[in-house]
Amino acid sequence: MKVKKCFYICCSNQHINMKLTESKERFINAWGTLGTSWGINRTMAQVHALLLVSPDALSAEEIMEELNISRGNANMNVRTLIDWGLVFKEIKSGERKEFFVAEKDIWKVFKQIAKERRKRELEPIFKVLEEVKNVEGDKHDKNVKEFVNTIENIERFTKKADRTLETMIKADENWLIGSFMKMMK
Amino acid sequence: MKVKKCFYICCSNQHINMKLTESKERFINAWGTLGTSWGINRTMAQVHALLLVSPDALSAEEIMEELNISRGNANMNVRTLIDWGLVFKEIKSGERKEFFVAEKDIWKVFKQIAKERRKRELEPIFKVLEEVKNVEGDKHDKNVKEFVNTIENIERFTKKADRTLETMIKADENWLIGSFMKMMK
């Protein structure tokens, strides 16, 4: 059976500041928990957090060791992060292995996530709202009226939010944050 | 064993437009799916959707029947929705039962959800970021530098987003949407 890597040996061996290792771990766990409550697999969020705070690209092996996860799990989650455009492969000359780096610009990370989730989750609901509001039947029936009215309100609101999101995704950071801050006093 | 209620009998009995029943179902399911990918229990989102499109308050029994769920499940999810401020109890004079209505103003619904999730999920991560960025150790160590830098970037970004969110939560709908729309052309 594989034994959890010993904290003290790890630290004295690798000459890493003890407090740093601890802080990293705390951050990685918090990011993982946050991911979980937003529908993102914990390990995926942890891999992302680990790469975010690593100055250099890490190999699959290093990710496995740092997070105590299996090869398959590491591979699967790194691949998903690459699909989402949040992590990139890096090849080092002279090395056979692949290394992975995270996109470090938090604004880009946010835009990337917004883009992906919009496509995967908002677009399907727009389609349903559009279809469903053309319900056939007596427009004076209280039930039909309430239904159509609610659907139209939801549609109006989500379309507005979506347009705002799209503008943000396309926008340049400075322009956006600038305008926002001015607007918000 | 309980048998799924027959669609045709239900409709002819209650004089409900057949297409409406179908549309409601499609909307309820889509809302449930959307909830799932945003970390909200499917049934909770479905109960919310059902109440959103119902012109009148529904009893626990009616919710159970419409969604084919157990009493315990219905009760638990209605209670959570009440906790979140998205659903209200309603008592009808002469009736022993409690009835439930959803907040129909989508803007209020959004604000309410934002408020809850901010408290439950964003606040804890702010606490961690604050703690973790005061890592002790050599400020010239590449690892420490990258770590502190990333944490500070994340903090700056999330604080900004959070302030925007807070302003929106407090803001009056018309003012906000107006300003937004002006800003977004």
Added chain:
DNA sequence: TTTAACTTTCAAAAGTTTCTGAAAGTTTAT
């Protein structure tokens, strides 16, 4: 070629969340 270094896949196991329904609790009417 062949072999070694590495990556990917996938079926089964472990872990987690959600749901059920019967039992316990509460409230209101008589």
Added chain:
DNA sequence: ATAAACTTTCAGAAACTTTTGAAAGTTAAA
């Protein structure tokens, strides 16, 4: 007080998600 109408709880079951690790696949140097 008692009974009836209704709500809440909770332990176990079911459903769903994630993880593992061994085997299969790929690539690149010898």
